Amino acid sequence: MEHQHKEHSLLAEEFNANEPRVNWHDETLWWVRQKRDKMAWTIPEWEDLREAASRIKHNVLGNLHDYLLEFEKNAQANGAVVHWAADAAEHNKIVLQLLQEQGVKRMVKSKSMLTEECHLNPYLAEHGIEVIDTDLGERIVQLAKEPPSHIVLPCIHKKKEEIGELFHEHLGTPAGNADPKFLTAAARQHLRAEFIQSRVAITGVNFAVAETGEMVVCTNEGNADMGAHLADVHIACMGIEKIIPQRKHLGVFLRLLARSATGQPITTYSSHFRAPKKGQQLHIVLVDNGRSRQLGREDFRNSLKCIRCGACMNTCPVYRRSGGHSYHNAIAGPIGAILAPNLDMKEYADLPFASTLCGSCSNVCPVKIDIHQQLYKWRQVITREGYTKKTKAAGMHAMNIVLSKPGLYKTAGGIGRWVMRTFPAVVNNGLNPWFRQREMPEPPKESFADWYKKNRKQ
Amino acid sequence: MKVGLFIPCYIDQFYPQVGIATLSLLEKLGCDVVYPQGQTCCGQPMANSGFEHLTHGCNELFVDHFEGLDYIVGPSGSCVLHIKDHLHVEGKEQAATHIRQRIYELAEFLTDVLKVDHLKAKFPHKVGIHQSCHGQRGLGLAQMSELVAAPFSKPQRLLQMVEGLELVELKRTDECCGFGGTFCVFEEAVSVKMGKDRIADHVNNGAEYITGNDVSCLMHLEGILRRQKSDVKVLHIAEILNSSI
Ligand code: SF4
Numbered sequence: 001m002e003h004q005h006k007e008h009s010l011l012a013e014e015f016n017a018n019e020p021r022v023n024w025h026d027e028t029l030w031w032v033r034q035k036r037d038k039m040a041w042t043i044p045e046w047e048d049l050r051e052a053a054s055r056i057k058h059n060v061l062g063n064l065h066d067y068l069l070e071f072e073k074n075a076q077a078n079g080a081v082v083h084w085a086a087d088a089a090e091h092n093k094i095v096l097q098l099l100q101e102q103g104v105k106r107m108v109k110s111k112s113m114l115t116e117e118c119h120l121n122p123y124l125a126e127h128g129i130e131v132i133d134t135d136l137g138e139r140i141v142q143l144a145k146e147p148p149s150h151i152v153l154p155c156i157h158k159k160k161e162e163i164g165e166l167f168h169e170h171l172g173t174p175a176g177n178a179d180p181k182f183l184t185a186a187a188r189q190h191l192r193a194e195f196i197q198s199r200v201a202i203t204g205v206n207f208a209v210a211e212t213g214e215m216v217v218c219t220n221e222g223n224a225d226m227g228a229h230l231a232d233v234h235i236a237c238m239g240i241e242k243i244i245p246q247r248k249h250l251g252v253f254l255r256l257l258a259r260s261a262t263g264q265p266i267t268t269y270s271s272h273f274r275a276p277k278k279g280q281q282l283h284i285v286l287v288d289n290g291r292s293r294q295l296g297r298e299d300f301r302n303s304l305k306c307i308r309c310g311a312c313m314n315t316c317p318v319y320r321r322s323g324g325h326s327y328h329n330a331i332a333g334p335i336g337a338i339l340a341p342n343l344d345m346k347e348y349a350d351l352p353f354a355s356t357l358c359g360s361c362s363n364v365c366p367v368k369i370d371i372h373q374q375l376y377k378w379r380q381v382i383t384r385e386g387y388t389k390k391t392k393a394a395g396m397h398a399m400n401i402v403l404s405k406p407g408l409y410k411t412a413g414g415i416g417r418w419v420m421r422t423f424p425a426v427v428n429n430g431l432n433p434w435f436r437q438r439e440m441p442e443p444p445k446e447s448f449a450d451w452y453k454k455n456r457k458q
Numbered sequence: 459m460k461v462g463l464f465i466p467c468y469i470d471q472f473y474p475q476v477g478i479a480t481l482s483l484l485e486k487l488g489c490d491v492v493y494p495q496g497q498t499c500c501g502q503p504m505a506n507s508g509f510e511h512l513t514h515g516c517n518e519l520f521v522d523h524f525e526g527l528d529y530i531v532g533p534s535g536s537c538v539l540h541i542k543d544h545l546h547v548e549g550k551e552q553a554a555t556h557i558r559q560r561i562y563e564l565a566e567f568l569t570d571v572l573k574v575d576h577l578k579a580k581f582p583h584k585v586g587i588h589q590s591c592h593g594q595r596g597l598g599l600a601q602m603s604e605l606v607a608a609p610f611s612k613p614q615r616l617l618q619m620v621e622g623l624e625l626v627e628l629k630r631t632d633e634c635c636g637f638g639g640t641f642c643v644f645e646e647a648v649s650v651k652m653g654k655d656r657i658a659d660h661v662n663n664g665a666e667y668i669t670g671n672d673v674s675c676l677m678h679l680e681g682i683l684r685r686q687k688s689d690v691k692v693l694h695i696a697e698i699l700n701s702s703i
Contacts, residue, residue: 363595
């Protein structure tokens with residue numbers, strides 16, 4: 001199978017070459033998972049809250065068309081301009097055009113996974129426009145010329161010393177200074193200058209309320225407000241699934257989001273944007289980019305309930321030990337693995353297999369997406385569509401022939417204790433990947449079936 | 459009560475002692491156990507790899523072997539869950555449904571059906587429980603650490619009935635060991651790292667034995683332990699519950 005990228009297993013193997021770093025990455029994220037647990041336990045009705053959120057989103061997905069039109073109508077009445085984009089390319093074009101109308105060459109953007117998904121930054125760079133990411137974590141990975149490795153904690157793969165070096169190089173902080181407080185202050189200084197000069201600000205959207213036409217953006221740094229309030233033009237980019245029916249539903253989601261994400265009771269800023277200030281423009285870009293297609297896939301529809309809290313990543317034992325970049329997709333981890341195949345099944349055929357199906361993700365998910373079951377179902381779809389490696393398919397067929405014929409199974413087992421031979425053989429790379437770091441089980445003298453024949457009356 | 463003994467393929471081939479312990483434990487507890495010969499596999503290795511469409515051969519065999527029994531019991535949470543979730547056979551749907559509803563993992567059979575409240579087992583050692591994910595999150599053998607819900611654990615309750623056995627506390631009570639079926643070879647690096655981390659948690663907390671309800675996970679952990687030349691051993695829960703009754 002040819003991919004533009006190395007597959008998850010290979011990238012994960014590279015990540016694992018440095019075991020102490022894997023330990024650090026794992027512990028850091030596990031700590032976030034524990035903070036989430038503590039916060040969840042402060043709310044006795046936590047599980048009911050998840051259920052409520054899941055059902056509200058269920059209603060949204062069932063009536064998306066109507067809610068979107070309601071939202072558009074109300075947003076327009078508030079004075080916003082609403083744009084519709086069928087895919088990433090159209091989204092990027094709309095944004096570019098708005099920027100060109102303003103004649104800007106440099107502008108600020110607060111965190112938005114949607115613009116990552118659409119690869120907006122490189123697109124604008126090609127057209128001579130520089131985007132300054134103002135979320136601290138995103139700015140750090142931007143300076144490092146890397147994609148974010150986590151949807152909530154974009155630079156979680158970076159140690160503070162590495163950030164110190166980056167800042168020394170790009171922002172002129174003293175060499176060797178890795179004090180988080182100092183570095184944050186330096187970043188703040190640097191970003192202030194950008195905020196003040198920026199005439200356009202792009203933000204993401206966490207929730208868009210159909211009833212009022214308003215949007216809510218959640219940040220811990222206030223950078224969305226800062227950008228949007230100082231600029232003449234505010235462009236808010238959102239996936240069409242971000243809709244919620246009414247303002248009162250915000251109570252459910254805001255209580256869940258930050259607790260699930262970072263173990264905070266609420267994000268520091270939950271900024272409501274409803275109408276443009278006098279003399280300001282507010283543009284809202286509603287983006288589909290595969291979402292209607294996913295909505296039409298019954299088994300995978302629920303993935304659109306996602307509120308991008310990142311809890312499924314923090315809890316995922318595979319994510320913690322393979323790093324966000326191993327998923328070679330804007331959205332990593334379990335949720336990325338069920339969203340990505342919808343965008344490009346061939347390119348992301350490896351992702352649904354990058355899981356043990358342990359199910360922890362589905363349990364932490366604040367909107368109760370059946371993530372691990374969707375991973376299982378994607379495996380079936382990907383295999384049926386022919387995106388599995390040929391060697392693996394051959395191995396599976398061989399295994400099936402043995403397993404569905406008791407006579408064959410007995411001989412195969414007796415001769416070679418076939419399980420261990422069949423499993424590793426399907427990889428077919430000349431090495432036995434079981435044996436590299438593990439011993440094989442010692443083959444017993446007789447199988448259970450043989451023992452039973454001798455020891456129990458038939 | 460007629461109980462059909464389901465011994466998954468890798469237990470049959472590599473860990474017959476687990477099958478033997480399960481059988482004798484059930485017999486000691488008064489069950490009329492039959493072991494349908496010719497059984498092979500639940501089909502999970504193929505299904506989890508994306509080849510569920512190949513499993514009807516296994517499914518048909520399974521129904522042929524296990525239809526018409528009061529209960530089906532197997533010492534593997536993962537295989538039992540697979541049957542519960544995925545066993546369907548055209549033309550034999552009624553039998554398949556009966557099996558799906560009547561199949562139990564050993565520990566849940568002991569607690570929920572036989573309602574065992576004491577055992578005459580003795581095992582004077584420090585033991586850590588490895589909660590296999592499919593048994594725990596799939597079958598509900600124990601409460602899951604992610605949920606805000608009252609704790610319980612069926613395997614723990616049973617092990618607490620064993621004389622002399624001391625359970626060790628783990629830092630992460632229900633993290634996956636990284637076996638994951640074919641994941642263990644296709645994602646070798648992460649799989650082994652997960653296994654090593656699980657083992658370290660048990661070892662750091664003084665376990666002499668690691669036990670659990672799934673031989674597949676234990677086989678993976680044992681493989682790493684033996685490579686590390688560790689003294690820590692793995693035992694299936696049936697072997698402990700069956701020890702010197
Ligand atoms: S899938 Fe659920 S847990 Fe994962 S990011 Fe989305 S909302 Fe959060």
